[in-house]
Amino acid sequence: xxxxxxxxxxxxxxxxxxxxxxxxxxxxxxxxxxxxxxxxxxxxxxxxxxxxxxxxxxxxxxxxxxxxxxxxxxxxxxxxxxxxxxxxxxxxxxxxxxxxxxxxxxxxxxxxxxxxxxxxxxxxxxxxxxxxxxxxxxxxxxxxxxxxxxxxxxxxxxxxxxxxxxxxxxxxxxxxxxxxxxxxxxxxxx
Numbered sequence: 001x002x003x004x005x006x007x008x009x010x011x012x013x014x015x016x017x018x019x020x021x022x023x024x025x026x027x028x029x030x031x032x033x034x035x036x037x038x039x040x041x042x043x044x045x046x047x048x049x050x051x052x053x054x055x056x057x058x059x060x061x062x063x064x065x066x067x068x069x070x071x072x073x074x075x076x077x078x079x080x081x082x083x084x085x086x087x088x089x090x091x092x093x094x095x096x097x098x099x100x101x102x103x104x105x106x107x108x109x110x111x112x113x114x115x116x117x118x119x120x121x122x123x124x125x126x127x128x129x130x131x132x133x134x135x136x137x138x139x140x141x142x143x144x145x146x147x148x149x150x151x152x153x154x155x156x157x158x159x160x161x162x163x164x165x166x167x168x169x170x171x172x173x174x175x176x177x178x179x180x181x182x183x184x185x186x187x188x189x190x
Contacts, residue, residue, distance in 0.1 A: 015069065
C-alpha cells in the first residue's frame with residue numbers, strides 16, 4: 001500500500017471517528033468546516049485525496065490536529081516521529097515545502113511544522129478558529145509574514161507569534177531560501 005493510500009484511509013477512519021465522537025452529522029461538519037457534504041462523504045469513504053486546505057478546515061471544525069486526522073496507529077504516550085516519517089503536505093516546483101513534524105491534543109490540537117520557502121514563493125492560509133495561535137522561529141533567510149493584510153519582516157534568528165483567526169500568508173521575498181519552525185495551537189471544540 002502506498003503512503004498516499006495509507007493517508008487516505010487514515011483520514012477516512014479519523015474523520016468518521018471524530019465526527020461520531022463530536023456527535024456531528026455530515027451536514028453539521030460540512031457547515032462548520034465550510035466544505036460540501038459530498039466531499040465529506042468521499043473523504044469518509046477514502047475515495048478522494050482532499051487538498052491540505054480542506055484537511056485543515058475539517059481538523060479545525062472537529063477540533064483536532066492534522067496529525068491526529070492522518071494518524072494510522074495509536075501509539076504510547078511518548079511518540080517519536082523519525083525524520084523520514086514527517087508528513088510533507090505542501091510543495092512547489094521551485095522547491096518550497098512544509099512538513100508536519102509532530103502533533104498532539106493538549107488540550108486542543110498542537111502541531112509542530114518545518115517550513116522551507118524558496119525565493120519568490122508564498123503560502124496563504126485561511127483563518128483558523130478564534131483562539132488559534134501560531135508561534136514561528138526563522139532559522140535561515142527572512143520571512144515576510146502577512147497577517148490580516150499587514151506585512152511583518154521576520155529575519156533569521158527572530159521569532160513571531162500571532163492569533164491566526166484572520167487570513168495570513170508566509171512569503172519569501174528575499175534571494176535566499178527561508179527555513180522556519182512553526183507551532184500551531186488550536187483551542188479544543190467546546
